[in-house]
Structures are given as structure tokens and as C-alpha cells.
Amino acid sequence: MTEDQRGSPERIASAQRGNREALAELVREHYAEVFRFIARRVGTDLAEDAAQETFVTVQHQIKRLREPAKFRTWLLSIAHNHARNAARKAKRETPMDLWTAAPSAEGATLDREVLRSALQALSEEHRQVVVMHELEGLRYAEIAEVLGIPEGTVKSRLHHAFVQLRARLTGEGGTR
Amino acid sequence: MNIREDLKAYLDGELSPQRMEEIRAALEADPALREELEFMRLMGFEIKRMAAEPHVAGVEGALGRLRGFRWPSFVRDRRWVLAGSALTVCVAVVAVSQFSGRLAPDSDATASIPAGAELGFAGTESMAKMPAEAMQMDKGRSRSAMPESVVPGDVGGGTIPAPIPQMVIQTADLSVTVPSAREALIAARRIATGLGGFVESSSHSQQQQGLPYAHLGMRVPAKQFETALDQLGALGEVVTLNTSGQDVTEQVVDVQARIKTMKAEEEQYRLILSRANKIGEILEVKSRLDQVRQEIESLQARYQYLSSQASYSTITATFSEKQTMDKPEAPKDWANDSWTNAVRGLTAVGRWLGEWAIRLFVFAPIWLPILGIGWWLSRRARPKSP
Known part of the structure; x- marks a missing residue:
């Protein structure tokens, strides 16, 4: 399957008409991404159930999706809601165990241990946009849609997050 | 920037x-x-x-959940399940309470029906300042309950009529404001005689306030009862009208049966008397015969009284002049009235709530399982991870 075929409008339209096989294909295509997206927010132990809930919601709501082209963003919005609910139930913030702190290579510019603690020191909302942009590869507009906030806010949060990271890294002697 | x-x-x-x-x-x-x-x-x-790459797990579980049994959308939505359950419970409670209310012999619904509605003139009805239409309706209802005919049998001759038509003693107490009490009294006399009845008593005098009023007691044939009320009411404005009826059919039948029995006994004594030879026997039988005869005459008198009362209705009319009703009314205590009405309203609401609480409690064996099933269905609509 090529990247272009993933979540093709025809398949989405077919799933919207009630074709279960098309829906199953969409699940297979997007499950890993959704799982990782959730796992980075609530941890792998809660991610499986939340990911499954996400696709159950997709099954119920897919007929309401008006723009198949925005399927991915719509899917991640649902995943974001389920992740948030799971985090609220578990009273948990973004886990840091998915950030390895392996020793930096000899001559590396940044100290990973310091960067890890700097990421941990970020506020939840700042860390959230960093993860979405740097790891999920979402564009600003997509992050804004998933989180339901203005695009300018996404840009501002990313800027401030990186300023804080840099301050931590440079202030604590992370620069080499 | x-x-x-x-x-x-x-x-x-x-x-x-x-x-x-x-x-x-x-x-x-x-x-x-x-x-x-x-x-x-x-x-x-x-x-x-x-960033570590999380180990992805559960895709088959997700597919399994999607392939699993699917309830219809309205069942999957817990709110709809609860709403449907609540509606079902309400309908069931109302339906069952209504149904049981019909079955109950002494339910409130039955008790609230005026006796007169079921028994015609067997009850008493009071009307104060009633509109003319309502009065006509009431009279129409009363008319339908009137006996068609009351035909006393030849009891003295020993023939007992069968079957006995319904016999009702009707009475009415009427108060009418008129322009002139004296003229109303004269007109009422004409009405009584014109309908084949008669005047039992009448009087004309002044009230304490100095306004004249008249009183009239009249008897009219039972068939003319309604007509008489209509004509008397037309003399002025009806202030109050109380009508009552007493069903005496059972009493009449009882009296008739006793007369028949006593007559048979009388015949037996007469036969014994004709065969008696000794003075002592003759005197004893004659004494018994006299007692039986007295009892028969008493019963016949009772029978005639009841028949007469049922045949002729009694109407008592009071005519007062208009001015007596036009006295300026005392200023109303609106605050007290409002307070009383509010307390009554609160009491009624409290009683209503109490009744419903009792109904809900009594019918809990019906609605609790329904609610439980609804809850269970809503829980089941969210299948667990396999």
C-alpha cells in the first residue's frame, strides 16, 4: 500500500456508506499512528484501550465527517479527546518514559539528559505542541484543528517552548 | 514584528x-x-x-470490537436508553395506576362522581347563581331519571303490580329574586294549579331589613316537576336551587310483599274462624284477625303515602325582592383570600407529589426492572476490550 492510498477519499466514503471492510482498512492504516499519538500522552498502558475507543467513535461518527480530506486531523482530534479523558481518569500528565535519555554521543552539541529534563519542565500545553509538531509531524494548522485553538496560538506556544528549552540548555551548561 | x-x-x-x-x-x-x-x-x-517508538499493540482488538455485535445507534447512546427507560416507566406507572383505579370499587374517581349523576334524584344538588344553560342541563339530566309512570296496584283487592316501575320522591327548594314578591306568589299559585298540582302552604311577609318576601309550598305531579321548576325560575333570577330525590322503589316493593303475606294470613284466619265452634277459639282467632287487619291497613297507608309522595313532587319556593340582593358587598379581604388560595394550592401540590411518590413506590416491582434492563443495555452498548 502506498502512502497515497492511505485514507483515500474513496475508502473513507465507502466506510461512511457502512462498508465494514473499508472501515477495517482505515483502522489497519491508522491504528499505529493513533496508538503512538495517544501513548505519547498517556503511556502505552492506557494507549491500547484509548486507541480502540477512538476507532469505536470513528465507526459511530464517520458519517458526520464532511471533508474526507481532513480525515487524519479528524481522527487525531478524536484520539486527542480519548487521550485527554484517559489522562484525566488516570490523573496523569504526559509521561516521560518515552523519551530516552541515552548518553549523548561524543562531541554532541546538546546534552540529552538536560534536554529531557527541560522537556519535562515544560508546561503540559507547551509540551503537547512540541510532541505534535516534532514527533507526529503535524503542521501548525493541523495542530490547531486537533486542539481546537487558533493557529497563531500554536505558533506562539512552539516559539515559547523552544525558548524555554534553549534557556534551560544554555543556562545549565547544556551547550557544548 | x-x-x-x-x-x-x-x-x-x-x-x-x-x-x-x-x-x-x-x-x-x-x-x-x-x-x-x-x-x-x-x-x-x-x-x-x-523519542522512543512505542510498541504498538491492540490493532486486532480494535478490529474485533468493530466487528462485534452492534446495537442500533439509539441503544448505543446511553442518554437515549435512559430517556426511553424513563418514558416506559412513566407510561407503565400511569397505565397501571389508571387500570387499577378502574378496578378499585371505591376509588377516588368513583367517589368524586356526584351521587345524583348515578342515581338521578337520589342525591342532592346545590346550585348558587347558576347560569341558565347549566340549570337547563341539570334539569335535563334530572328529567331523564324521572319515573315514566307510577301506577299503584290494587293492593286492597289483592293484586300486586309487577314489575314495579322506579318510584322516586322528588323535592326541590328554590330561591328566586323577583321584582315583586306578591306578584310572584300569585303567579306561582297559577303554575301549581295549571300543572295539575296544588298549593300546600304559602305566606307573604317582610324580612328584617324591611323588604317583602313570599314563601310557597306546592305539590305537582311528578311528570310536571321539571316544568314547574322552569316556570318558577322564569319568574325572576334563580339564586339557589336544591333538588333531591329518594328512591323508594325498594320500600314500596317490600310493603307490597308484606301486604300480600298479611292478606294470605288474613284469609287463613277467616277460614279458621268460619270453622271454629268454641267461644274461646272464636275470640282468639278474631283477636288475631283484628291484629292482622290493622297491620294490613297500616301497610296500605304506608303504601299510599309512598305512592303519593312519588306521584306528586314537592317544591318549596322562596321569592325575595331584587333589592335584597343588591346590598353593597363588604370589601373583600383579598390578602386573606390570596393566602388561603396559596395554602390550598401548596397542599394540593404536596398531596399530588405524595400520591405520585406512593405510586412510584408501589409500582417499583414494575419500573425498577425496566430501569435496570435499560442500564444494563447501556452498559452493554460499550463492549470491553477483548
Whole structure:
């Protein structure tokens, strides 16, 4: 399957008409991404159930999706809601165990241990946009849609997050 | 606009072409800015490298959940399940309570029906300042309950009529305001005689306030009862009208049966008397015969009284002149009335709530399982991970 075929409008339209096989294909295509997206927010132990809930919601709501082209963003919005609910139930913030702190290579510019603690020191909302942009590869507009906030806010949060990271890294002697 | 604020967006290619050009120019001119941009690039690079890849699990579980049994959408939505359950419970409670209310012999519904509605004139009805239409309706209802005919049998001759028609003693008490009490009294006499009845008593005098009033007691044939009320009411404005009826059919039948029995006994004594030879026997039988005869005559008198009462209705009319009703009314205590009405309303609401609480409690064996099933269905609509 090529990247272009993933979540093709025809398949989405077919799933919207009630074709279960098309829906199953969409699940297979997007499950890993959704799982990782959730796992980075609530941890792998809660991610499986939340990911499954996400696709159950997709099954119920897919007929309401008006723009198949925005399927991915719509899917991640649902995943974001389920992740948030799971985090609220578990009273948990973004886990840091998915950030390895392996020793930096000899001559590396940044100290990973310091960067890890700097990421941990970020506020939840700042860390959230960093993860979405740097790891999920979402564009600003997509992050804004998933989180339901203005695009300018996404840009501002990313800027401030990186300023804080840099301050931590440079202030604590992370620069080499 | 501050160039530094847009450095990250520049790095991510999220700026407009014009802004990109501006940043690029600033970067060429400012080495510190270039160093800052490079640091950001490095941070992004390290963040990506540091991120561990979570081990994906559960895709088959997700597919299994989607392939699993699906309730209809309205069942999957817990709110609809609860709403449907609540509606079902309400309908069931209302239906069962209504149904049981019909079955109950002494339910409130039955008790609230005026006796007169079921028994015709067997009850008493009071009307104060009633509209003419309501009065006509009431009379129509009363008329339908009137006996068609009351035909006393030849009891003295020993023939007992069968079957006995319904016999009702009807009485009415009527109060009418008229322009002139004296003229109304004269007109009422004419009405009584014109309908084949008669006047039992009449009087005309002054009230304590000095206004004249008249009183009339009259008997009219039972068939003319309604007509008489109509005509008397037409003399002025009806203030009060109380009608009552007493069903004496059972008493009449009882009296008739006893007369028949006593007559048979009388015949037996007469036969014994005709065969008696001794003076002592003759005197004893004659004494018994006299007692039986007295009892028969008493019963016949009773029978005639009841028949007469049923055949002729009694109407008592009071005519007072208009002015007596036009006295200025005392100022109403509106605050007290409002308070009383509010307390009554609160009591009624409290009683209503109490009744419903009792009904809900009594019918709990019906609605609790329904609610439980609804809850269970809503829980089941969210299948667990396999």
C-alpha cells in the first residue's frame, strides 16, 4: 500500500456508506499512528484501550465527517479527546518514559539528559505542541484543528517552548 | 514584528513567502540570529532522536470490537436508553395506576362522581347563581331519571303490580329574586294549579331589613316537576336551587310483599274462624284477625303515602325582592383570600407529589426492572476490550 492510498477519499466514503471492510482498512492504516499519538500522552498502558475507543467513535461518527480530506486531523482530534479523558481518569500528565535519555554521543552539541529534563519542565500545553509538531509531524494548522485553538496560538506556544528549552540548555551548561 | 518570535515558524516553513524573505534577510545580516536558528534546529533534531517508538499493540482488538455485535445507534447512546427507560416507566406507572383505579370499587374517581349523576334524584344538588344553560342541563339530566309512570296496584283487592316501575320522591327548594314578591306568589299559585298540582302552604311577609318576601309550598305531579321548576325560575333570577330525590322503589316493593303475606294470613284466619265452634277459639282467632287487619291497613297507608309522595313532587319556593340582593358587598379581604388560595394550592401540590411518590413506590416491582434492563443495555452498548 502506498502512502497515497492511505485514507483515500474513496475508502473513507465507502466506510461512511457502512462498508465494514473499508472501515477495517482505515483502522489497519491508522491504528499505529493513533496508538503512538495517544501513548505519547498517556503511556502505552492506557494507549491500547484509548486507541480502540477512538476507532469505536470513528465507526459511530464517520458519517458526520464532511471533508474526507481532513480525515487524519479528524481522527487525531478524536484520539486527542480519548487521550485527554484517559489522562484525566488516570490523573496523569504526559509521561516521560518515552523519551530516552541515552548518553549523548561524543562531541554532541546538546546534552540529552538536560534536554529531557527541560522537556519535562515544560508546561503540559507547551509540551503537547512540541510532541505534535516534532514527533507526529503535524503542521501548525493541523495542530490547531486537533486542539481546537487558533493557529497563531500554536505558533506562539512552539516559539515559547523552544525558548524555554534553549534557556534551560544554555543556562545549565547544556551547550557544548 | 520581532524576528526572533518567528524563527521557529521560519524553521518549520510555516510563514508566508514575504515573511520568509524578511527572516532570511535578517539571518544574513545577524550571525547571533543564525546561531539561534541553528540551535533550534539541533533541538528539534535531538527531540526526534530521543523519542522512543512505542510498541504498538491492540490493532486486532480494535478490529474485533468493530466487528462485534452492534446495537442500533439509539441503544448505543446511553442518554437515549435512559430517556426511553424513563418514558416506559412513566407510561407503565400511569397505565397501571389508571387500570387499577378502574378496578378499585371505591376509588377516588368513583367517589368524586356526584351521587345524583348515578342515581338521578337520589342525591342532592346545590346550585348558587347558576347560569341558565347549566340549570337547563341539570334539569335535563334530572328529567331523564324521572319515573315514566307510577301506577299503584290494587293492593286492597289483592293484586300486586309487577314489575314495579322506579318510584322516586322528588323535592326541590328554590330561591328566586323577583321584582315583586306578591306578584310572584300569585303567579306561582297559577303554575301549581295549571300543572295539575296544588298549593300546600304559602305566606307573604317582610324580612328584617324591611323588604317583602313570599314563601310557597306546592305539590305537582311528578311528570310536571321539571316544568314547574322552569316556570318558577322564569319568574325572576334563580339564586339557589336544591333538588333531591329518594328512591323508594325498594320500600314500596317490600310493603307490597308484606301486604300480600298479611292478606294470605288474613284469609287463613277467616277460614279458621268460619270453622271454629268454641267461644274461646272464636275470640282468639278474631283477636288475631283484628291484629292482622290493622297491620294490613297500616301497610296500605304506608303504601299510599309512598305512592303519593312519588306521584306528586314537592317544591318549596322562596321569592325575595331584587333589592335584597343588591346590598353593597363588604370589601373583600383579598390578602386573606390570596393566602388561603396559596395554602390550598401548596397542599394540593404536596398531596399530588405524595400520591405520585406512593405510586412510584408501589409500582417499583414494575419500573425498577425496566430501569435496570435499560442500564444494563447501556452498559452493554460499550463492549470491553477483548
